[in-house]
Amino acid sequence: MKLAHHIVLLASLFVLPAESSLCEEIQVPDCKSWDSPFAYRSISFGTPIRNGPPDQMGCMVTGRPFEGIKLDLNRDMVRLAAELGFNDVTIQTEVYTVPKLEDLRKWADKTGNFKFIKDQNMTISVWVHELCNLPRGIGKPTLENEKLWNLLRERYRHLCELLPEVNYLVLTVVESDLWVTENEEVLTKLVTIVNDECRRANKKLFFRTFLWYVKEVDVIMASLTKIPEDVIVMSKCVPQDWHIRGVNSPFIGRSGKRDQFIEFDIAGEYNKLEHVACAFTDVLKRQLDYAQKHNCDGFAVRVDRYGSTPWGQAQEANLWFLGLYGSGRCDDEQKIWKLYAKDLFGPKAAPAMIEALYPSGEVVAETICVEQESFGYSRDVIPACRRLDCPFDVLHSPAKWDKSLQPIYEKIISGDPEIIRRKEAAFVKQLASADHSLELIDSVKDDLPPGAYPFFRWKLEENRFLLNMFCNMELAWLKDQRMRRTADPKEKEELKQQVRRHLNTFRYLHDTQTSKKLRVKWRGAEHSLRRGSCHNWREWLKRFENYHKSAVSRKVVDLGMAVGRPVTCSSEKWAGDHPARYAADGDLTTRWNANDAEEGHWWQVELDQPCDLKLIKVFWHVNDSVYQYKIDGSADGKKWTLLVDETENGEVARQTEHEISAQGIRYVRITVTGLKGRQRASFREFQVFGSPSGKGAGKGAAATAPPD
Numbered sequence: 001m002k003l004a005h006h007i008v009l010l011a012s013l014f015v016l017p018a019e020s021s022l023c024e025e026i027q028v029p030d031c032k033s034w035d036s037p038f039a040y041r042s043i044s045f046g047t048p049i050r051n052g053p054p055d056q057m058g059c060m061v062t063g064r065p066f067e068g069i070k071l072d073l074n075r076d077m078v079r080l081a082a083e084l085g086f087n088d089v090t091i092q093t094e095v096y097t098v099p100k101l102e103d104l105r106k107w108a109d110k111t112g113n114f115k116f117i118k119d120q121n122m123t124i125s126v127w128v129h130e131l132c133n134l135p136r137g138i139g140k141p142t143l144e145n146e147k148l149w150n151l152l153r154e155r156y157r158h159l160c161e162l163l164p165e166v167n168y169l170v171l172t173v174v175e176s177d178l179w180v181t182e183n184e185e186v187l188t189k190l191v192t193i194v195n196d197e198c199r200r201a202n203k204k205l206f207f208r209t210f211l212w213y214v215k216e217v218d219v220i221m222a223s224l225t226k227i228p229e230d231v232i233v234m235s236k237c238v239p240q241d242w243h244i245r246g247v248n249s250p251f252i253g254r255s256g257k258r259d260q261f262i263e264f265d266i267a268g269e270y271n272k273l274e275h276v277a278c279a280f281t282d283v284l285k286r287q288l289d290y291a292q293k294h295n296c297d298g299f300a301v302r303v304d305r306y307g308s309t310p311w312g313q314a315q316e317a318n319l320w321f322l323g324l325y326g327s328g329r330c331d332d333e334q335k336i337w338k339l340y341a342k343d344l345f346g347p348k349a350a351p352a353m354i355e356a357l358y359p360s361g362e363v364v365a366e367t368i369c370v371e372q373e374s375f376g377y378s379r380d381v382i383p384a385c386r387r388l389d390c391p392f393d394v395l396h397s398p399a400k401w402d403k404s405l406q407p408i409y410e411k412i413i414s415g416d417p418e419i420i421r422r423k424e425a426a427f428v429k430q431l432a433s434a435d436h437s438l439e440l441i442d443s444v445k446d447d448l449p450p451g452a453y454p455f456f457r458w459k460l461e462e463n464r465f466l467l468n469m470f471c472n473m474e475l476a477w478l479k480d481q482r483m484r485r486t487a488d489p490k491e492k493e494e495l496k497q498q499v500r501r502h503l504n505t506f507r508y509l510h511d512t513q514t515s516k517k518l519r520v521k522w523r524g525a526e527h528s529l530r531r532g533s534c535h536n537w538r539e540w541l542k543r544f545e546n547y548h549k550s551a552v553s554r555k556v557v558d559l560g561m562a563v564g565r566p567v568t569c570s571s572e573k574w575a576g577d578h579p580a581r582y583a584a585d586g587d588l589t590t591r592w593n594a595n596d597a598e599e600g601h602w603w604q605v606e607l608d609q610p611c612d613l614k615l616i617k618v619f620w621h622v623n624d625s626v627y628q629y630k631i632d633g634s635a636d637g638k639k640w641t642l643l644v645d646e647t648e649n650g651e652v653a654r655q656t657e658h659e660i661s662a663q664g665i666r667y668v669r670i671t672v673t674g675l676k677g678r679q680r681a682s683f684r685e686f687q688v689f690g691s692p693s694g695k696g697a698g699k700g701a702a703a704t705a706p707p708d
Contacts, residue, residue, distance in 0.1 A: 036085070036326070036327045036328045037292050037326065037327075037328050038261075038288075038291075038292070038296070038297060038298045038299055038326045038327070039259075039297050039298050040087070040088060040259075040261055040297060040298025040299070040300075041085060041086045041087050041088065041298060041299060041300075041322075041323065041326050041327055042086060042087075042088035042089065042090045042125055042298070042299070042300035042301070043077070043078070043081045043086050043088075043089055043090070043300070043301055043303045043319075044089075044090035044091075044092050044125075044263075044300050044301060044302045044303060044304070045071060045073055045074075045089065045090070045091055045092065045303065045304040046071075046092045046094070046267075046302065046304050046305050046306075047069050047070060047071045047091060047092060047093050047094065047100065047104075069100065069103040069104055069106075069107045071091065071107060072304075072307075073089075073111070073113045073116075074304070074309060074311055075113075075116060076311065077303060077309065077310075077311045077319075078116070078117065078120060078122070079120065080319070081303075081319065081323060082120040082121065082122055084319065084320055084322075084323025084324055084327070084329075085323040085324055085326065085327025085328075085329050086122065086322075086323050086327075087121070087122050087123065088122055088123045088124065088125055088167075088168075088300070089117045089122050089123075089124055089125070090124075090125040090126070090127070090170065090300050091104060091124070091125070091126045091127065092127045092302070093126070093127045093128065093129065094129075094175070095129055095132060095175060095176060095177075096129065096132060096133060097128045097129050097130065097132050097133055097155075097159075097176075098133045098155065098159070099133065101126065101128070101159050101162060101163065102162065104126065104163070105162050105163060108163075108165070114165045115165075118165065123167040123168065124165055124166045124167055124168070125166070125167065125168035125169070125170055125206070125300070126163065126166050126168070126169060126170065127169075127170045127171075127172060128159070128169050128170065128171055128172070128194075129171075129172050129173075129175065129176040130152070130171060130172075130173060130176060130180075130190060130194070131148075131173075131176055131177060131178040131179075131180060131190070132176040132177040132178070133177070134148070134151070134177060134178070135151075138151065141178060141180050141183075141186050141190075142186065143185055143186060143189060149189065149193055152190070152193050152194065153193055153196075153197060156169075156193070156194050156197035156198070157197050157200075157201075160197055160198065160200070160201035160203060161201070164201075166203065167203060167204065168203060168204045168205070168206055168232075169194070169198055169203060169204075169205050169206065170205075170206040170208060170234060171190075171191065171194055171205060171206065171207050171208060172208045172210060173187060173190065173207075173208070174210060174211055174212055174216075181211055181216040181219050181220065182216070182219060183219065184219045184222040184223045184226065187219060187220075187223045188223050188226040188227055191205070191207050191223070191227045191228070191231060192227065192228055195227070195228050195230070195231050199230070204230070204232060205230075205231050205232065206231070206232045206233070206234040206261065207227060207231050207232070207233055207234065208234045208235070208263075209224075209233060209234070209235045209236075209249070209251040210235075210236055210240075210263075211240070212240065212395055213395070214400055214401060215595070217250060220251065221250075221251070221254065224251070224254060224255060224256065224258075225256065227258075229256070229257055229258055230258075231258060232258060232259045232260070232261060232297075232298075233251070233255035233258050233259070233260040233261070234260070234261045234262075234263060234300070235249045235251040235252055235260065235261075235262060235263065236249055236262070236263045237249060237252075237262050237263060237264055237287045237290075237291070238396065239396070239398075239400075239401040240395050240396040240400075240401065241269075241270060241395060241396035242265045242269055242270040242271070242396070243270065243374060243396045243398065244270070244271055244280060244283060244361065244364065244365045244368075244369070245365055245369050245372045245374075245398070246372075246396065246398055247372075247398045247401055247402045247405070248287070248290055249262075250401065252290065252291060252294050252296065253294030253295065253296070259297040259298070260294075260295070260296045260297060260298075261296065261297060261298035261299055261300060262287070262288075262291045262296050262298070262299040262300075263299065263300050263301070263302070264284065264287070264299060264300070264301040264302065264322065265301070265302040265305070266284075266301055266302065266303060266310050266315050266318040266319060266322070267302045267303055267304055267305035267308050267309060267310065267315075268305065268308055268310075268315060269302075269305045269306070269308075269379055270368070270374070270377075270378050270379055270396075271361075271364050271368070271378070272364060272367075272368075272378065272466065272534055273305065273306065273308035273379075273534070274308040274309070274313060274315075275459075275462055275466075275533065275534045276360070276364055276459060276462050276463050276466060277313065277314035277315075277357055277360040277456065277459040277460055277462075277463055278314060278315055278360055278361050278364045278463075279314045279315060279317040279318060279357050279358060279360050279361050280318065280360075280361030280362075280364075280365075281317060281318060281321040281333055281336070281337070281358075281361075282333070282361070283361065284318060284321055284322060284325075285321070285325065285333055288322070288325060288326060299322070299326060301318075301319070301322050303319065311523070312344075312522060312523035312525070313459070314357045314360055314456070314459065316340065316344070317336075317337060317340045317341075317357065320336055320337075320339060320340040321333065321336050321337075321340075324336050324339070337354050337358065338350060338354070341353050341354045341357075344449075344452070345444075345447075345448055345449065345452060346447065346448070346449060348444070348447040349444040349447040349448050349452075352440045352441070352443055352444040353440070353441065353444065353448075353456070355437075355440050356436075356437040356438075356440035356441050356456075356460065357437070357456075359433050359437065360437065360460070360463060362430065362433070363430045363433055363434050363437075363463045363464075363467055364463065364466075366426050366427065366429075366430040366467065366471070367430075367463070367466050367467045367470045367471065368470060370392070370412055370419065370423055370474050370478070371408055371412060371419065371422070371423075372398045372399075372405060372408070373392045373397055373398065373399065373409060373412055374392065374394055374396065374397065375391055375392065375470065375473075375474050375477075376391035376392075376394065377394055380535075381534075381535060381536050382535065382536050382539050382540050382543065383470075383535060383540060384473070384477070384540070385539075385540060385543050385544075388543065388544065388547040389547075389587060389589065389590060390413055390582075390585075390590070391477065392409070392412060392413055393413075393579070397409070406566065407566055409581075410564060410565075410566060410567075410581060411564075412478075413481065413581070413585070414481055414482075414485060414563070414564035414585070415477075415478045415479060415480070415481030415482030415483075415484075415485065416482075416564070417482065419478060420475065420478050420479060420482065423471070423474060423475060423478065424475065427467070427471040427475070430467055431464070431467060431468070434460065434463050434464040434467055435464070437460050437463075438457065438460050438461065438464070441453065441456060441457050441460060442457075450521075451520055451521050451522035451523070452522060454518060454520045455520050455522040455527065458518050458520070458529055461531075462529075462531065462532075465509065465513055465531060465532060466532070466534075468505070468509055469506060469509055469510070469532070469535075469537065472502040472503070472505045472506045472509075473502070473506055473540070473544065475498075475502050476499045476502035476503055476506070476544065476548070477544070479495045479498050479499045479502070480495075480499055480547075480548050480551045481551075482495055483495045483496060483499070483551045483552075484551050484586060484587070485559065485563060485564065485586050487559075496552060499548060503541065503544070503545065503548075506537075506541060507541060510532070510537045510538070510541070513531050513532060514530070514531050514532045514537065515531070516530070516531040517529065517530045517531070518530075559586040559685075559687060560617070560687035560688050560689050561607050561608070561611060561688045561689065561690065562584045562605045562607065562668070562686055562687060562688045563584055563585065563586045563687075564584065564585070564586075565584055565605050565606055565607055565608065566605070566606045567580045567581055567583065567584050567603065567604065567605045567606070568580065568603075568604050568606075569592065569594070569601070569602060569603045569604065570594065570600070570601045570602045570603075571594050571595040571596070571601060572592060572593065572594070572595060578590075578591055578592055578593030578682070579592065580592050580603060582684075583603060583683055583684065583685060583686045584605055584685070584686060585685075586685070587685075588619055588684045588685055589684075590684065591621050591682055591683060591684040591685075592682060592683060593621070593680055593681075593682040594672075594680045594681040594682065595680075596680065597675065597679065597680050599672060599673055599674055599675055599681075600671065600672070600673065601671070601672050601680075601681035602669055602670065602671040602672070603669070603670050603681075603683075603686065604667060604668065604669040604670075605667070605668050605669075605686065605688070606637070606666060606667055607665070607666050607667070607668070607688065608692075609666065609692055609693070610635055610664045610665065610666045610692070610693040611664075611665055611666065611688075611690045611691060611692055611693055612661075612662070612663045612664070612665075612690050612691055612692075612693050612694075613633065613643070613660055613661075613662045613663075613665050613668075613688060613689070613690040614659065614660065614661065614689055614690045614691075615657065615658070615659055615660065615687075615688075615689040615690070616631060616643070616644065616657070616658045616660060616668070616686075616687065616688055616689070617655065617656070617657050617658075617685070617686075617687040617689075618655070618656045618657075618670065618683050618685075618686055618687075619654070619655050619683055619684040619685040619686075619687075620653065620654055620655070620656070620682070620683045620684070621679075621680075621682035621683055621684060622654075622679055622682070623652075623654045624652055625652065625675070625676055625679045626649060626650060626651065626652055626674075626675075626676040627646075627649065627653075627656075627672060627674070627675065627676075627679075627681075628646060628647050628648065628649045628672070628673050628674030628675070629644075629646050629647070629649070629670055629671060629672045629673055629674075630642060630644060630645050630646065630647050630670070630671050630673060631643045631644035631658070631668065631669070631670045631671075632668070632669045632671070633662050633665035633667065633668050633669075634665065634666070634667040634668075634669070635664045635665065635666055635667075636666070636667070637666070637667045640669070641662065641665075643658075643660050643662055643665075643668075644658045644660065647673045647674065649674075663693060664693050665690075668686075668688055670686060
């Protein structure tokens with residue numbers, strides 16, 4: 001259906017509000033004047049550093065020569081968004097600020113896109129990154145460095161004059177040359193200086209709370225109490241990178257008296273981009289409702305990433321929902337789906353297509369997740385291979401941001417049998433859902449507009465293919481981890497055979513499916529599609545098989561009672577891949593690391609039940625260092641008894657063993673009291689041996705050898 005018909009379709013279901021009184025002459029419209037649950041409603045287009053998907057670390061690499069703006073503004077999508085209720089277009093930049101915005105000026109003049117956006121009665125927002133593009137010798141970002149601050153004042157005076165059509169600047173303080181997320185005073189000064197220049201130019205400043213590491217949260221939170229009150233706070237709906245099963249951002253509702261806007265992504269950077277059908281309006285509704293409950297005033301949604309957009313896709317339903325629901329024009333999710341499906345597929349095919357596409361988001365979620373955790377970085381060409389020993393250790397892991405999820409995370413990474421059973425059941429359920437969606441689209445094959453049937457059936461087939469590939473690899477990994485931990489030879493052999501079946505299925509699907517191709521014209525565009533083109537499946541299989549060999553040849557040894565149990569610590573170095581749980585994972589190639597070289601750091605494990613302890617082993621990180629420490633035990637985690645005292649130790653040892661006799665102990669804590677040579681408190685494994693209290697010798701009764 002042509003875009004001109006959208007307005008008729010919308011008006012047929014409910015009365016549209018009168019034309020907005022927004023004028024082009026007003027550079028900073030009063031957001032509160034909009035009669036909507038969310039005053040600011042923006043669609044965001046990206047300007048990546050280079051064309052194509054990111055490498056293993058994305059596209060956030062500084063130090064590269066600037067390559068110019070790469071931005072294809074889909075005018076049809078902008079028109080549709082305006083009709084759906086969006087009132088702003090955001091241009092996202094990556095890493096660079098000055099050269100990107102200077103090139104953006106040329107792009108706007110050449111294409112006329114700024115005028116086009118204004119003609120739709122929409123405002124314009126543009127991202128900026130700091131600190132970046134700084135001259136040599138400018139010095140460090142300190143409060144006293146007036147040379148730096150004067151440079152920034154001149155920079156933003158220039159940029160505001162350069163882009164008079166732009167209403168909002170959106171400041172990001174990570175993914176640039178210098179990050180200022182470790183000092184709240186410096187961060188506050190940066191925001192204040194940029195805001196002063198925006199205010200002089202009659203523009204508004206957004207401060208994005210996006211960050212990479214949990215340790216940055218406190219600095220951002222503190223800065224929110226100090227930045228000027230006319231600064232608008234912008235936060236992702238999730239704590240870090242996009243995650244379809246992510247928890248809510250800790251910053252939502254924490255902006256004080258300031259306006260706060262929320263970010264969403266429907267371009268699918270972490271949800272397989274355009275390769276799949278992925279509608280998740282149920283998730284978006286929950287997130288929008290949460291934002292509104294916490295007094296958020298607006299939102300922006302990414303609609304373009306690496307050339308992937310929701311235009312003409314199942315993902316376009318997400319755009320319809322955000323526009324109509326977020327603008328207050330329609331609060332009925334089902335009604336919005338009817339509008340979308342009737343527009344794309346016609347009234348006769350619409351009901352079946354709604355039923356086929358509505359569950360597609362959950363199919364994709366199960367593809368890339370085990371429980372709430374993402375199986376590696378799903379956008380990587382070779383998924384889950386940055387750390388084969390623990391692919392779930394990603395920056396956007398929900399368990400990193402919500403400690404209540406740690407227990408289930410620990411079960412996942414240890415290949416807990418309960419997690420395996422639940423994953424198998426979820427896989428079967430979503431496979432049935434994917435099959436049902438294919439049956440539904442087949443039932444309306446002759447009722448769909450030209451090109452729609454082959455295009456959408458391919459996407460639904462891709463959903464099923466990726467679900468099969470990922471779930472088989474996820475189950476292989478979970479069972480591999482269980483193999484590494486079980487002391488039962490029979491269970492280990494059964495798991496070995498199951499892993500082999502999963503890998504054989506993976507190989508068969510690759511060999512029989514990835515040669516399939518399709519060329520189809522849909523919605524005025526030619527699409528050339530190839531099955532499974534988003535990943536290098538052969539390399540993924542090769543790397544996992546090499547990793548799995550170590551589990552197959554692994555000796556069956558008793559790793560003690562601490563393996564896989566809940567752990568806590570005084571600090572841990574997440575950014576360095578050395579969290580507390582690695583000291584009780586049964587793997588001597590990983591370790592726990594405190595986040596600094598101070599003395600007094602502690603690490604604690606909770607055993608399954610009160611136990612009578614006989615032996616404790618500590619496998620230290622460094623061979624040639626002296627560690628001084630003590631080990632305490634407790635029945636309740638409150639009253640402690642000294643078990644081992646090595647606070648005066650002067651000997652070098654990579655592995656230390658302590659025979660003890662302690663009854664009824666459930667909590668064991670080691671505290672590093674002294675360090676030589678400024679080493680950090682760090683050890684590879686902490687093993688506890690004994691038996692459940694009152695049951696005599698049993699599990700953990702002295703391992704004959706350390707694990708391979």
